[in-house]
Amino acid sequence: MESKGSEAARILSEIETLKATRSDLDNRISALEAQLRHLNPEENSVVSCPSISTGFGHGLSPDMIYRYSRHLLLPSFGVQGQSNLLKSSILVVGAGGLGSPALLYLAACGVGQLGVVDHDVVELNNMHRQVIHTEAYIGQPKVKSAAASCRSINSTIQIVEHQEALRTSNALEILSQYDIIVDATDNAPSRYMISDCCVVLGKPLVSGAALGFEGQLTVYNHNRGPCYRCLFPTPPPTTACQRCADSGVLGVVPGIVGCLQALEAIKIASAVGEPLSERMLLFDALSARIRIVKIRGRSLQCEVCGENSAFTRQQFKDFDYEKFTQSPLSEVLLFFLLCIYLFIYLFISFSNFKLS
Ligand SMILES: [Zn+2]
Structure with missing residues (x-):
């Protein structure tokens, strides 16, 4: 009693x-x-x-x-930040290891319109990091699975499914529907294509990558900041690029980078905070170390966003990204980048390197 x-x-x-x-x-x-x-x-x-x-x-x-x-x-x-979020539209390209946490947090936080592009299906051997998918969706389209998860978290926002591979033939039409683009892909041609498309359309791009125990993050084409080509005017040799299918990845690493991508997208959409433009975040899981490296600004000689460039919509549509990078656009790599080339390029090429 x-x-x-x-x-x-x-x-x-x-x-x-x-x-x-x-x-x-x-x-x-x-x-x-x-x-x-x-x-x-x-x-x-x-x-x-x-x-x-x-x-x-x-x-x-x-x-x-x-x-x-x-x-x-x-x-x-406050109210203004949330109102800005509710009015915003964000597209996540890729519903894999990076896209999973990015989509979940963007849905939960109240982005007005959230789009997802992917043409792949849910597979058991990817589920250690692609946490937006459940076993019930194995064999089904990732877009369908991801959209269902987002709707179960927040039924009040608009989720748009783009169940197709992103190509030069459809990228302009799809990306033009959104305010902010999140690159959660895993291969070189997609990265160049998405960055170029964002420059043509004037969209900010939140870019992330993860491999092994390391990850990286930056924001391109924001407030006159650099685009991907400003940093990497020529693609790295294909032999220098590792991928998770060959080298592996600890599942939580893309999870952390994907969360940070969602954070940067939220900062841009809400107009709160300072987006990670002209800086790059490098994450090393084994040493539990995060560094912010200053990277170069917009290149006046950039073929896409430079002063004298005239990269038009038609040139974008006609550009052969597979030939340019010598990598197949349709090949489903689990992740791309964090290759030795990138770090050598960052640390040797940029004289204005600093740590913060
Ligand atoms: Zn550029």
């Missing part, structure tokens, strides 16, 4: 604590709303999510306020 009484007291105490938390949350939201109205009374009345009807001037319905309350509590993020 006594234990029942103490259990009831504990529950009552927890209820009171939760009520107090809710009250604090309501007060904080009200204060932020007032602050927002004071800062920009006209603009804040039209913030809205394209796929969701909203109930208040800031574009957030009561359900949204509850769902994203921990975002709203962040002073530097």
